[in-house]
Amino acid sequence: MRLFIGANWYFMAAAVLLIAAFIRALKNSAGLPYAIKVLRFSGAALAALLLIRPSAVFYRPSSEKPALAVLLDASFYMREGPAGKDSGLSKYARASAWLAKYQPRLSGAAALECYAFSTRLYKVDCSSPSAGGFENGFYAESDLGRALSSLVGGDGGRGSACPDRIWAFTDGLSLSGKAPLLIPPPGCDKRIDILAVGETDLQRGVAITDFSGPPFAFAHIPFVFSVSARVSGMKDSRLELRLKDGADNIIETRKFTVNSHDETIVSSFSVSAPSVGRAAYTLCAASGPGGGCSASKALAVSVIREKLRVMYLAGRPSFEYAFLRDYLKGQSGIDLVSFVILRNPEDMPGADERELSLIPFPVNEIFLRDISHFDVFILQDFDLRRFAADGNYAASLAEFVKRGGGLAVIGGASAFGGGGYYGIEFINSLLPVEIEKRPDFDEDLEFRVAPDKHSAALVFSGIDNEERFWNNTPTLKGANIWGPLKPGAKAIFHYKSATGGDAVFSAEKSYGKGRVMAIAGPSTWRWKLMGARELRYSGLYSAFWSRSLAYLDGSLSLEKVTLESLPRSGASRAFRLKVLTANYLPPSDSDAVSVDAILEGGGKTEPVEFLPAGRGIYEAAFLPAAKGRNRLRVSVKSGNVYLGSTEAVFESAAAPGFMPADEEVLKKTAALMGGGYHRLKFNEGPEAMLKALPPEREGRKEVSRFDPDTSLIVMLLAAALFFASWILGRFKGLQ
Amino acid sequence: MNPARAILTALLALTPGVSFCFSLTELDLGEGCGVVDSTRDEVLKALAAATSVDPDITRKKVRLSDPALFEEPFLVLSCSKAPGALNYDEARNLHLYLAAGGTLFANDASGLRKSPFSLWLTRALEAALPDAVLKPAAREHPLFKSFFMSVAPGGRFDLEREPSAAEYGARYAVIFSRNDLLGVWPRDALGRYLYEPSPGGARQRREGEKLTLNIIIYALTGSYKQDAVHQPYIMQRLRELDAVPGARR
Numbered sequence: 001m002r003l004f005i006g007a008n009w010y011f012m013a014a015a016v017l018l019i020a021a022f023i024r025a026l027k028n029s030a031g032l033p034y035a036i037k038v039l040r041f042s043g044a045a046l047a048a049l050l051l052i053r054p055s056a057v058f059y060r061p062s063s064e065k066p067a068l069a070v071l072l073d074a075s076f077y078m079r080e081g082p083a084g085k086d087s088g089l090s091k092y093a094r095a096s097a098w099l100a101k102y103q104p105r106l107s108g109a110a111a112l113e114c115y116a117f118s119t120r121l122y123k124v125d126c127s128s129p130s131a132g133g134f135e136n137g138f139y140a141e142s143d144l145g146r147a148l149s150s151l152v153g154g155d156g157g158r159g160s161a162c163p164d165r166i167w168a169f170t171d172g173l174s175l176s177g178k179a180p181l182l183i184p185p186p187g188c189d190k191r192i193d194i195l196a197v198g199e200t201d202l203q204r205g206v207a208i209t210d211f212s213g214p215p216f217a218f219a220h221i222p223f224v225f226s227v228s229a230r231v232s233g234m235k236d237s238r239l240e241l242r243l244k245d246g247a248d249n250i251i252e253t254r255k256f257t258v259n260s261h262d263e264t265i266v267s268s269f270s271v272s273a274p275s276v277g278r279a280a281y282t283l284c285a286a287s288g289p290g291g292g293c294s295a296s297k298a299l300a301v302s303v304i305r306e307k308l309r310v311m312y313l314a315g316r317p318s319f320e321y322a323f324l325r326d327y328l329k330g331q332s333g334i335d336l337v338s339f340v341i342l343r344n345p346e347d348m349p350g351a352d353e354r355e356l357s358l359i360p361f362p363v364n365e366i367f368l369r370d371i372s373h374f375d376v377f378i379l380q381d382f383d384l385r386r387f388a389a390d391g392n393y394a395a396s397l398a399e400f401v402k403r404g405g406g407l408a409v410i411g412g413a414s415a416f417g418g419g420g421y422y423g424i425e426f427i428n429s430l431l432p433v434e435i436e437k438r439p440d441f442d443e444d445l446e447f448r449v450a451p452d453k454h455s456a457a458l459v460f461s462g463i464d465n466e467e468r469f470w471n472n473t474p475t476l477k478g479a480n481i482w483g484p485l486k487p488g489a490k491a492i493f494h495y496k497s498a499t500g501g502d503a504v505f506s507a508e509k510s511y512g513k514g515r516v517m518a519i520a521g522p523s524t525w526r527w528k529l530m531g532a533r534e535l536r537y538s539g540l541y542s543a544f545w546s547r548s549l550a551y552l553d554g555s556l557s558l559e560k561v562t563l564e565s566l567p568r569s570g571a572s573r574a575f576r577l578k579v580l581t582a583n584y585l586p587p588s589d590s591d592a593v594s595v596d597a598i599l600e601g602g603g604k605t606e607p608v609e610f611l612p613a614g615r616g617i618y619e620a621a622f623l624p625a626a627k628g629r630n631r632l633r634v635s636v637k638s639g640n641v642y643l644g645s646t647e648a649v650f651e652s653a654a655a656p657g658f659m660p661a662d663e664e665v666l667k668k669t670a671a672l673m674g675g676g677y678h679r680l681k682f683n684e685g686p687e688a689m690l691k692a693l694p695p696e697r698e699g700r701k702e703v704s705r706f707d708p709d710t711s712l713i714v715m716l717l718a719a720a721l722f723f724a725s726w727i728l729g730r731f732k733g734l735q
Numbered sequence: 736m737n738p739a740r741a742i743l744t745a746l747l748a749l750t751p752g753v754s755f756c757f758s759l760t761e762l763d764l765g766e767g768c769g770v771v772d773s774t775r776d777e778v779l780k781a782l783a784a785a786t787s788v789d790p791d792i793t794r795k796k797v798r799l800s801d802p803a804l805f806e807e808p809f810l811v812l813s814c815s816k817a818p819g820a821l822n823y824d825e826a827r828n829l830h831l832y833l834a835a836g837g838t839l840f841a842n843d844a845s846g847l848r849k850s851p852f853s854l855w856l857t858r859a860l861e862a863a864l865p866d867a868v869l870k871p872a873a874r875e876h877p878l879f880k881s882f883f884m885s886v887a888p889g890g891r892f893d894l895e896r897e898p899s900a901a902e903y904g905a906r907y908a909v910i911f912s913r914n915d916l917l918g919v920w921p922r923d924a925l926g927r928y929l930y931e932p933s934p935g936g937a938r939q940r941r942e943g944e945k946l947t948l949n950i951i952i953y954a955l956t957g958s959y960k961q962d963a964v965h966q967p968y969i970m971q972r973l974r975e976l977d978a979v980p981g982a983r984r
Contacts, residue, residue, distance in 0.1 A: 316787040317955035318756045319808045323836055326906065326957050340956055341787050342882055349785035349883075355945070357880040357960060373974060412756075413789075474805075522756075525836070530805040532835030 006053030006709070015048035036728050043721035050714065055707040062701035066164035066693045068110035069151060070099060072129055073170035073197070074118045075142035077659060081171070083198040085658045091198040095169040095680060096129045102686050103127050109690050110165070117147035141174040141572075144669075145182045148192070152185045162187040164694050169195045169680065172662035175669060182669055190674035193689060197680050200663040206231050206239065206285040209264065211297040215564075215578055215617050216586060217279070218306035219375065222272045229265050229285045229295070231258045238288040243269045246280035255289075264664070273303040275375065275404040275513075276554040276584075302562065302578055304585065305333065308553055311366065311374045312338035315382035315414045323525035324380075327545055333585065334549075337374075339366065341387060367393035371400045376552045381412025381522050384427060385420040394426035401430055402512030406552025411480035412522040413441045418480070430516045432490070432509035434483030443478040447495040449505045454492045456508065456517070456551035459543040473537060474530030479505065479521040492517070508551065515552055546583075555584040561636045561644035566619070573650060574621040577610050579636050579643060586616030587638060597634045602626025610634070624650075757782070757955060758791035760807040762839065763798045767816030767852075773921040773929070774813075781920075782948055786882060788955065799825035804832055809954045813842035813917050817851035821859055829863040833908040838954040841911040844918055846892045856911060860901055867901040869911055876900075877960040878907060881952040882945075889942025890914025891930050898946070906957060910950055919943035 005012070022044040026037050072078075072095055083094040099106075099114065103126050106112050114126035119142070152162050166188065175182070184192055210228040217223040227241055241254045254267050273279040280300050284293035310328055314321040321340055328336045342358055343349065349356060367388055371377070377400060384394060401407050407430060409415065417440030421427045428435070450470045451457035460469075476495075482504055485491060489509040497503035506519045524541060531537035550556045558580060566574040579593055580586060587593045595618055597608040604625045610618035624630045628651065635645040670677035678689060708714045759775050762768075772794065779790040797804045799821065804810075821829065833839065843852050857869060872878055874897060879885040888896050894913045901909040919940040921929045932939035 316756065316789070317952055318788075319955060321959075322808070322955050322957045325959065326836065326904075329957075330905075336962075338959065338962060340959055342952065342956075343785065344787045347785055347787060350781070351785075351883060351945070355883055357882060357884050370974070477806075525808065526806065529808055529832070529835045529837060532831040533802070533805055538835075 001056055001058045004055045004057065006055060006707075007051065012052050015051040018048045018051070019044060033728070033732055036725050036732070039721055039725035039728065043718055043725060046714065046718040046721065050709050050718070053707070053709045055705055055709075057705040058703045059700035060703050062699055064697040064699040065109070065111045066696065068106065068112050068693065069163040069166045070106075070112065070114045070126065071121075071144070071147055071151070071166060071168045071170075072096065072099070072114065072116045072124070073142045073144070073168070073174065074116040074122075075170075075174045077171055077173040078142070078197065081173075081198070082658050085199065087199075087658075091171050091661075094682065095195075095197045098680055098682055099129055099169075100127055101682075106686055106690075109686075110693055113163070115147070115151065117144070117150075118142045119146070121147045121150040142170070144168060144170065144175065148182070148185050148188065152188060162191060164191065165692060166192045166675075167195055167689065168192060169197050170661075170666070171198050171659075172196065172666040172669070173659060175662065175665045182672060184673045188673075192670075192673035193675040193678060193692065194666050194670040194673065195678050195680045195689075196661045196663060196666050198661045199658075200661045200679065205233070206287065206294040208283055208285055208295045208297040210266075211283045211299055213281070213299055213301050215302065215576055215614070217273055217301045217303050219273050219276050219303050220309070221306055222270050223301075225269045225271065225281065225283070225299070227267050227269065227283055231263050231265060233261055234258045234287065235261050239265065240286045240289060240291070241265070241267055242284040242286060242293075243271065244282045244284060248282070251281075262664075273301065276303050276305050277557055279303045302558070304558065304580060305375070305553060305555065306585075307335045308333055308376060308549060309335045309374045310337070310376045310378060310549070311371070312336060312378040312380070313366065313382055314338070314340040314380040315387070315412065315419075316341055318381065318412070318522055319525045320410065320412075320522035321380060323528055323541070324378075324545065327528075327542060333583070341382075344386070361387060363388055363393065367396045371396055371405075372403075374400075374405065376406040376408065376549060378408045378410065379415075380410035381415050381419075383414040383419045384424055386414075391424075391426070394424050398426040398430055398511070401514035401516060404513035404554075406514055406549075406554070407516045408548065408552055409516070409518045410522050411441065411518075411520045412478075413439065413443070416440055416480040416482070416518075430509075430511050432486055432507040432516060432518055433504060434486060436481070436483065440480045440482070441478065442481055445479050445481075445498070446475045446477045447479065447497075447505075448473050448475055449493040449495045451493055452491040454490055454508070455556050456492045456547055459540065459547045469536070473540065474526050476505075476521055476523045476526055478523050479503075482518075482520065506548075515554070517548060517552055519548075550584060558584055559644065559646070560584070561634065561646050563632070563634055563646045563648050565648060565650065572621055572623050573630075574619065575610075575632060575648060576613070577618040577620075577634055577636070577646075579616045579618065581638055581643070582641065588615065591638045593643075594637050595634060596636075597632065599625045599630060599632050601630035602628065608632065756790075757788050757809070757951065758793060758795050758807070759951075760795040760797060760810055762810040762812040763796040764812065764814070764818035766818075768812060768814035768818055770811055770813050770917060771921050773923075774917050777920040777922060778917070778947060778951075781944060782951060785948060786952065788951070799828045804828060805835070805837075808836060809838050809840070809951070811840050811842065811917070813844055814852045814855075815844040815850075817855035820855075821862060826859070826862040829859070833864055833903055836904075837908070838906075839909045840950050840954075841909060842915060842917045843911070843913045844891075844915045846894070846915065848894050848913070850913070853911070853913060856909075860909060864901055864903055864908065867903045867908065869899040869901050869909070871895070872897050872900040872907065872910070876907070877958045878910070878949060878953050879946075880960050881949045881956060883949055885942065885946045885949050887938070887942045888914060888935075889919065889932075889939055889944070889946045890916045891918030891932050891943065893932075893934060893939065898950075907953070910953075912946075914943065916943050916947045916950075920947070 022041065026041060074092060078092040079090055081091055083089050083091045112126055114124050114129055116122045116124045116129060207230045209230050210226055213225045214223050229241060231239060235258055237258050239256045239258055243251045245251055251271055252269055256265050278300050280298065282296055282298045285295045286293050312325060312328065317340055325338055328334050339361065341361060417436035417438055422435050422437045485504065485507055486509060489507050491504045491507045493505040494502045495505050506517060508515055508517045524544060528541035531540050560580045562578045564576050566576050577595060581591055595610045597610055599606045599608050599622060601624055606625050608620050608622055610620045613619040629649060631647060631649050633647045636643045667677050676692060759778060761770050779792050782788050782790050797807055841856050843850055845852055860869060890912060892914045898910055898912040900907040918930050919932055923929055
């Protein structure tokens with residue numbers, strides 16, 4: 001038996017004061033009969049005793065089972081994913097069935113409590129854990145860390161100290177790729193065992209588990225691909241990871257020796273894309289040198305320009321050269337290298353060579369050695385027969401375009417017909433127009449151009465009264481008179497010829513991967529100088545060249561707003577939005593980009609918030625609006641300028657296919673928890689794991705308890721004592 | 736017709752594929768200003784002979800109020816006296832012209848260190864280009880090496896070591912010579928020079944000729960010659976960037 005006092009200190013003090021006051025009062029009552037004093041004191045003592053709320057507890061010796069908490073992972077992967085490749089049973093059902101089967105044995109060995117957890121912790125019946133309803137967490141991944149802290153700290157769990165043992169049944173897929181890994185809650189160190197649910201084995205071979213790169217890459221600027229491959233059952237064999245470009249050419253190869261039966265090889269490739277656009281890459285994992293791909297994964301990267309590399313070659317000094325060079329030099333996004341022929345071989349400067357500042361024209365370097373370092377090559381009024389007579393130079397220029405370069409050929413007296421381009425097969429085949437054998441430049445021709453239906457002609461979008469705008473532009477002067485467009489070529493701008501018909505001022509044609517633009521005259525500078533008189537034409541010159549260069553380097557083929565789905569297991573969906581400004585560059589803060597996105601599905605419309613994840617990158621993750629078809633619509637603006645819109649359609653709630661348990665993560669987690677790692681096998685009982693339970697503790701069991709303050713007998717006794725004292729006083733004649 | 740002019744005209748007419756990409760257009764500000772025919776002919780003849788530029792020998796004059804002003808990216812203003820003050824429209828047009836890329840070559844033919852013309856030009860530029868002031872051109876500027884290596888003062892007079900210039904938009908929009916650069920060019924009908932440069936004589940004349948042609952080539956190529964300094968560095972950087980796998984086209 002043990003005695004307890006239930007009152008706090010001030011009730012105990014009050015009881016002591018009560019007894020002391022009573023004794024003092026009795027001492028001062030000299031004539032009071034002794035029997036009455038005894039009765040009154042007894043009553044007061046009993047009242048003081050009730051005040052301190054004593055209790056007596058009676059025990060008998062007994063043994064106590066260790067506490068065992070079972071946590072069942074109720075993530076989407078567990079509840080929907082099959083336990084094996086050929087299994088029709090989900091992992092959660094497999095774990096529940098095992099628990100139900102061995103529940104009597106577990107209950108016999110431990111004080112068993114069962115919980116299911118996803119984003120929250122739910123107590124479930126150990127004999128039928130599947131019956132628990134947790135629809136709120138249906139789509140969710142699970143959070144073991146939160147479940148453990150809820151279990152120990154309350155919040156739906158036991159609300160007490162850590163159980164003697166915790167078994168977490170999980171496939172580890174919700175833990176994959178998460179950082180940091182879990183740490184045990186206070187008091188639970190070395191008490192948590194991890195039980196892997198579902199098959200863990202991959203087939204013998206190679207699987208590419210990661211092949212990722214940046215959402216944007218700048219042309220010519222190196223960027224990195226992260227790669228990892230899981231190799232099973234191939235110990236001591238050789239593995240090659242090959243990075244290939246879109247044309248299936250190997251860019252780089254990494255070689256490894258596999259050191260264990262199950263190994264994840266992590267590596268990276270640093271590459272750079274030569275031109276703007278979507279660059280496709282493939283990672284191939286091959287067993288040994290020369291072997292075919294055992295596994296491969298494809299990835300496309302949006303390549304934009306940080307710096308456009310322009311080579312500008314002019315056949316003579318001219319105002320076209322001075323103005324265009326000045327414009328190109330003034331663009332922070334352009335690296336310009338330019339050369340102009342200042343003196344022809346027949347010119348006689350009448351001075352010693354040392355008095356001249358001229359350098360030899362580096363024709364070999366420009367056309368052969370360094371041409372591949374440029375994105376756009378501008379050739380203006382340039383007589384190739386005089387300065388690049390060797391056919392190799394023209395062939396190199398054609399090869400440059402074929403491989404993806406942009407070529408602008410600007411006219412003049414020494415270009416096209418006057419430059420002998422007709423007779424230079426490589427050059428002639430590049431041009432989008434038929435040209436004459438003879439000089440074709442009319443320097444007195446004065447004309448106004450008008451745009452054709454071509455993306456490169458959209459120099460100003462949304463101008464009012466477009467026809468009137470182009471009818472009043474500053475005139476251009478001097479043009480090469482061309483023949484008709486070649487097959488596949490498109491006109492960009494035209495003008496009225498002397499005969500009244502339409503003549504082509506600029507045209508383009510694709511050649512290989514590249515583009516060629518021909519511009520008939522070297523007088524676009526007039527748009528700048530003459531445009532100064534009228535505000536609405538002041539931007540025409542820069543807009544024309546900006547648009548032309550964007551066409552030549554491929555930027556015009558880029559979408560300003562693109563949406564791509566991010567890999568994400570489970571029912572939630574993640575999307576990445578990539579935004580380029582009107583100049584085809586990622587926006588900065590000053591561009592004030594705003595994204596409006598809505599998700600439609602099942603008749604519902606919900607807003608979606610895209611959060612910035614880098615310059616020009618926005619990401620959103622959300623649950624589908626409804627089962628079945630969902631549509632994500634996105635619209636992007638920069639300030640008040642509309643940049644574009646896009647949408648993605650996806651199906652929701654498709655049951656995931658078989659995904660093996662992530663044994664590597666589970667083992668790491670078990671090691672961090674200080675507990676054991678086990679694989680759940682239906683026909684294998686819990687005996688091995690039960691051995692980790694502490695033995696039953698020797699203890700005592702409460703048999704009964706006596707609380708005087710709640711006892712009616714004690715209350716009646718106190719009342720009887722006071723009543724007897726009063727009756728006796730009356731008999732003794734006391735008032 | 737001046738014999739030199741006749742020869743030049745014939746030569747240019749016979750050259751196949753010629754396009755006149757440059758003309759020495761005068762800014763017409765009235766009395767006290769102008770370029771004599773002989774000067775223009777000699778300058779253009781030298782330009783055609785020394786460089787790949789095919790000049791237009793037609794005499795052209797434009798006024799600041801003339802819309803044709805904006806069709807001539809290079810203007811010459813040679814004065815021995817101060818022209819009349821510019822009105823608002825003329826000053827505005829001069830501003831628009833220079834800001835949009837036009838170049839003005841002002842030549843002081845007076846031979847005075849502080850001439851009425853130089854004072855007029857300073858005032859005119861204060862109105863037209865308030866942010867740009869005339870300062871001696873930097874010796875390392877491409878102006879002095881756009882075609883010839885110009886190492887010494889030149890011109891009919893020796894009043895300054897180098898011409899002054901007003902910079903606008905990272906280029907010399909106005910170039911002003913007090914040494915009368917154009918004064919070294921004119922000849923009489925017998926081919927003799929009209930003026931003898933003082934005190935340097937023939938050497939000073941030759942430097943004046945070189946600088947005149949340099950100014951024209953500068954207007955036609957900008958600071959192209961400065962690129963030559965940077966281009967090896969740019970090319971080296973591009974080659975280094977392209978050393979990364981997959982980068983070369």
